[in-house]
Amino acid sequence: MIRRLAVVGLGLLGGSIAKASRQRGLAREVVAVGRRQESLAAALSDGVVERATTDLAAGVAGADFVVLATPVATIEALVPKVWEAATDGAIITDVGSTKGPIVRTAERLAAGRPLAFVGSHPMAGSEVAGYRAARADLFEGALVIVTPTDATDRLGLKRVSEFWEALGARVSQMDPEQHDRAVAAVSHLPHLVAYALVEAVARMDPSSFGVAARGFKDTTRIATSDARLWREIFLTNRAALGPALAAFKASLAELERLVSEGDAVALEETLDRIRTMRRRLE
Numbered sequence: 001m002i003r004r005l006a007v008v009g010l011g012l013l014g015g016s017i018a019k020a021s022r023q024r025g026l027a028r029e030v031v032a033v034g035r036r037q038e039s040l041a042a043a044l045s046d047g048v049v050e051r052a053t054t055d056l057a058a059g060v061a062g063a064d065f066v067v068l069a070t071p072v073a074t075i076e077a078l079v080p081k082v083w084e085a086a087t088d089g090a091i092i093t094d095v096g097s098t099k100g101p102i103v104r105t106a107e108r109l110a111a112g113r114p115l116a117f118v119g120s121h122p123m124a125g126s127e128v129a130g131y132r133a134a135r136a137d138l139f140e141g142a143l144v145i146v147t148p149t150d151a152t153d154r155l156g157l158k159r160v161s162e163f164w165e166a167l168g169a170r171v172s173q174m175d176p177e178q179h180d181r182a183v184a185a186v187s188h189l190p191h192l193v194a195y196a197l198v199e200a201v202a203r204m205d206p207s208s209f210g211v212a213a214r215g216f217k218d219t220t221r222i223a224t225s226d227a228r229l230w231r232e233i234f235l236t237n238r239a240a241l242g243p244a245l246a247a248f249k250a251s252l253a254e255l256e257r258l259v260s261e262g263d264a265v266a267l268e269e270t271l272d273r274i275r276t277m278r279r280r281l282e
Contacts, residue, residue, distance in 0.1 A: 002027040002163075006063035007049075008056065008078065010039040012126055013095045014069030015134025018048045020167045023136040033059030039131040057085040065163070068094040073232040076102050079117075083109045093120045093160045097183060098237040099147045099176040107151050116156025119147035119176060121183070122169065127225040140168035147176040177240075184240035189248055191230055192241070194223040 005027035007014045014032075021027050032052040034040050040052035053059045060066055060082055068075045068082065075096045082092060083106075092115060096102050099119045106117035124142035126133060144164040148157050161171045174182065198220050201208050234241060258267040 002065045004029045004031060004063045004065070006031045006033060006060050006066045008033040008059065008066065008068045008082070009070035009074075010034040010036075010043055010052075010131050010134075011069065012129050012131075012133050012138075013122060013124070014067065015039070015043065015048075015131040016124075016136065016138035017067055017069060017095075017167070018043060019046075019134055019136040020139060022048050024166060026163070026166050027065070031059050031063060042131055056081055060085040060087075060090075062087055064090055065159075066090055066092045068092070068096075071229050071232050072096040072098050072102075072236050076105055076236070079105045080109060083113060083115060086115055088115075090115055091156045091159050092117045093146075093163070095120060095122055096236075097121055097125075097187065097233050099179045101236060103147060103149060103176045107149065110151065114153075116153035116159075118152060118156050118160040119179075120160060120164065121145045121147070121179065122164070123187070124169070125225075127222055129226040129229065137168070139164065142169050144169040144171050145174050145179055146171060147174055147179050149176065180237055180240040181243075184237055184244040185247075188233055188237055188241050189244040191222050191225060192234060192245070193248065194220045195230075198223045 002021075005018075005021055007018045007021075007030065010018065010032050014034075018030050018032060021030055029051070030049045032040055032043050032049040033054070033056055034052070035054060037054070040054070043049045044052050051059075056078070064087065066082060066086060068078055070078060075094050079092075079094075079102065086092065092106070094102060096119070099121060103117075103119045106119070109115075110117065122139060122142055122144045124138050124144075126138075146157065146161055146164070164171050201212075201216075255267075255270065258270060
């Protein structure tokens with residue numbers, strides 16, 4: 001049981017954490033910290049939180065468990081402020097999709113004040129943003145990656161892992177840098193490619209959108225995601241995204257070559273090999 005849970009950022013993920021924690025009775029008190037009065041008022045009206053504030057220090061004070069659920073670039077900037085305002089013994093985690101910079105910031109601060117920080121990344125997002133899209137079952141069956149290092153407090157790691165499990169998630173551990181490389185490949189790259197695919201069709205002939213069917217819409221659905229959020233993700237993880245983009249361009253160039261040369265046998269063999277790899281994900 002968490003005595004006081006502070007959720008900083010009340011968008012899709014933060015709002016879902018607050019709703020799930022309330023529904024499952026994980027905290028005696030849930031406090032929301034945010035910038036938008038509209039989201040805070042809605043959470044209070046829904047009975048999801050007991051208290052809501054735009055004052056970060058006031059919201060974090062007295063909390064024994066703090067979740068930073070703002071956009072990823074904001075999390076890195078908020079960590080020092082939360083570190084200063086947090087109660088001794090508090091456990092801090094986040095939901096950022098890039099982990100290296102955030103974890104390094106927390107470890108630097110821990111050298112001066114030993115609070116427990118454990119990086120988290122719930123793989124449970126949506127192209128729909130905001131508190132109104134939040135739901136209590138968002139994390140049920142979802143994968144949450146926690147990113148401890150050799151310096152991570154073991155009790156903090158245990159409590160953060162148990163927190164996500166209590167929300168219905170499956171928890172896995174990865175090194176922060178390994179995590180950033182992996183999500184660059186399977187999450188950040190696909191989003192960038194989806195944006196590029198929509199832009200490519202617009203450049204060729206915008207009237208083609210009129211005959212776009214389910215295949216194109218399904219493939220590019222994630223290109224409807226929040227632009228500010230993904231701008232920050234692409235930029236904060238650009239070191240890992242670069243090699244992922246290079247690998248994609250090499251794969252695309254190979255397919256382009258086979259189509260250009262009209263090599264039906266090699267093209268079919270390549271497509272079948274790729275299809276087999278994709279089917280293993282089912």
